[in-house]
Amino acid sequence: MAAMSLxxxxxxxxWKEIPxxxxxxxxCPALAITKTVDNGxxxxxxxxxxxxxxxxxxxxxxxxxxxxxxxxxxxxxVATFVIIVELTxxxxxxxxxxxxxxxxxxxxxxxxxxxxxxxxxxxxxVVYSAADGLGMGIGYAMSLTVLSAVREILGYGTFAGIxxxxxxxxxxxxMVEAPGAFVCLGLLLxxxxxxxxxxxx
Amino acid sequence: xxxxxxxxxxxxxxxxFVKSATRERIALQLLQNVQGPxxxxxxxxxxxxxxxxxxxxxxxDTTLLVFVGKKGAEVWSVAFxxxxxxxxxxxxxxxxFDLSNDTLTGIxxxxxxxxxxxxxxxxxxxxxxxxxGRGLADSLCISKDGGVIDAVSGATISSRAVCTAVRQNIKRxxxxxxxLQGK
Numbered sequence: 001m002a003a004m005s006l007x008x009x010x011x012x013x014x015w016k017e018i019p020x021x022x023x024x025x026x027x028c029p030a031l032a033i034t035k036t037v038d039n040g041x042x043x044x045x046x047x048x049x050x051x052x053x054x055x056x057x058x059x060x061x062x063x064x065x066x067x068x069x070x071x072x073x074x075x076x077x078v079a080t081f082v083i084i085v086e087l088t089x090x091x092x093x094x095x096x097x098x099x100x101x102x103x104x105x106x107x108x109x110x111x112x113x114x115x116x117x118x119x120x121x122x123x124x125x126v127v128y129s130a131a132d133g134l135g136m137g138i139g140y141a142m143s144l145t146v147l148s149a150v151r152e153i154l155g156y157g158t159f160a161g162i163x164x165x166x167x168x169x170x171x172x173x174x175m176v177e178a179p180g181a182f183v184c185l186g187l188l189l190x191x192x193x194x195x196x197x198x199x200x201x
Numbered sequence: 202x203x204x205x206x207x208x209x210x211x212x213x214x215x216x217x218f219v220k221s222a223t224r225e226r227i228a229l230q231l232l233q234n235v236q237g238p239x240x241x242x243x244x245x246x247x248x249x250x251x252x253x254x255x256x257x258x259x260x261x262d263t264t265l266l267v268f269v270g271k272k273g274a275e276v277w278s279v280a281f282x283x284x285x286x287x288x289x290x291x292x293x294x295x296x297x298f299d300l301s302n303d304t305l306t307g308i309x310x311x312x313x314x315x316x317x318x319x320x321x322x323x324x325x326x327x328x329x330x331x332x333x334g335r336g337l338a339d340s341l342c343i344s345k346d347g348g349v350i351d352a353v354s355g356a357t358i359s360s361r362a363v364c365t366a367v368r369q370n371i372k373r374x375x376x377x378x379x380x381l382q383g384k
Contacts, residue, residue: 061208069205076205080212084219091226094234 004124006131013135014142019112020185021143021192023136026110029103030144031181037160040148042096044141046089046104047112048134050081054113055133058121065122074117079108112140151175151184236268236282236295239309243297244270244278258380260373267377270297278306279377283369287362290314292323294366296332298374308332308367313359320359328353328360332367337374341367 017023020030026047033039054077058065065073086104089097097104107113116136121129153159155176157169174180232252240251247270254269258281270278280297292313297306310324322328331350335341342348343360352360 061204064204065208066202066204069202073205073208076209076212080216083216087219087223087227091223091230094230098234 004128006128009128010131010135013132013137013139015139017136018139018143019136020140021189023112023115025115026112026140027185028106028110030147031178031185033100033103034144034148034151034181035155035176036099036152036158037145037148038096039099040144041141042089042093043100043103044137044144046082046085046100047107047140048137049085050078050107050113051116051133051137051140052130053081053133054078055116055121055129056126058117059124059126059129062122070122071114071118074114074122075108078113078117081113082107112136147184147188150188151180155180235311236266239295239311240268240280240297243280243295243307243309244268245306247271247278248273256381258377260376260380265373265377267381268295269381276381277301279374279381280306281370281373281377282311283366283373284312285362285365285369287313288315288320288356288358292359292362292366294363294370296367296370298370298378300378303337303374305332305335305367308363310363315356315359319353320356322353322356323359323363328363337371341371 013019015022020026029043033043054074057077058074061073061077082105085107086097089100089104116133120132124132149159153164154172155174157163157165157171175184237252244251249269249271251268251270254271256267256269258265258267265281268280269276270280278297278299280295282293282295284291284293286292290312292315293311295309295311297308298304299306308329310329313321313324315321315323332341335349340348341350342364343350343352343357345352345357346361346364348364350360350364
């Protein structure tokens with residue numbers, strides 16, 4: 001990593017290392033809450049905020065944090081931002097808060113913020129870390145949006161609550177059940193790998 | 202170690218600040234999204250704005266938020282909330298009382314983090330409706346404890362928690378009634 005470019009650090013989160021498909025972290029919410037597009041976008045936004053803030057703070061503090069207790073420090077910083085998101089969402093977007101429920105506090109342990117802190121923010125400068133967090137966060141939000149769009153369109157016949165096919169549509173409810181989440185994630189992973197391989201060849 | 206303590210301390214301060222900044226907003230959201238619908242269900246037939254006509258009643262041990270149901274100008278019912286420890290955290294129960302004959306108009310579960318499929322089923326009308334029309338002197342315990350309420354099967358602890366919260370509300374009812382009519 002001799003020549004780092006800001007653009008590169010941002011863009012890598014959007015395709016080359018996009019979570020949760022390439023960087024296979026954060027699967028728990030990706031499977032659990034992607035029943036509707038609103039949920040996917042809401043969760044994505046929460047993760048973007050947490051990632052950017054925790055990356056910036058951890059990068060700024062990286063020379064103060066002793067190596068022995070770095071994980072504890074990272075968790076503490078990440079948890080703080082997650083609770084801020086939770087309280088803010090509870091105060092201003094209550095219906096979203098009710099739907100996402102336990103998965104907001106679980107951002108702490110879904111390992112994307114912690115993973116980025118350990119792999120990136122603790123080694124590089126504030127601006128690069130912010131770009132990395134923003135890229136990863138947007139990538140994650142995009143993935144969740146795509147995943148939830150596929151599941152919602154097939155499973156409910158709606159997109160963000162708007163009916164698409166009229167009343168003749170027979171909903172494929174399997175897609176919004178838990179097994180549908182795994183099947184859908186697997187198919188998208190497969191498609192991404194196939195496309196990636198072709199692009200390389 | 203100093204830096205870890207320092208970071209924890211600063212995080213704690215920050216969270217305390219955010220918590221106090223959002224407290225009122227969250228209370229309002231809870232009122233509109235959780236307590237409001239529950240109160241609407243336990244005080245059916247009221248024609249006033251239940252959320253607007255709420256009062257704070259000072260009891261010896263606590264200050265209670267009391268919702269008042271009116272038919273026309275006449276106050277016919279009150280409802281308020283109590284908590285009791287359940288299996289997965291506190292269970293909040295709003296209980297409605299008919300002031301004319303001192304019976305329960307119904308109960309509604311507000312906050313509940315019990316196990317889905319088991320304890321969470323105390324929220325269902327099948328269970329909640331067992332309290333409707335009961336008098337204050339009824340033994341509102343689950344049948345295992347010698348009461349008249351059939352517990353949700355497989356959810357003894359959650360059912361017991363609901364009964365405990367209801368009995369707590371009943372204990373406070375007399376004081377609330379005198380406080381309201383004294384005004």
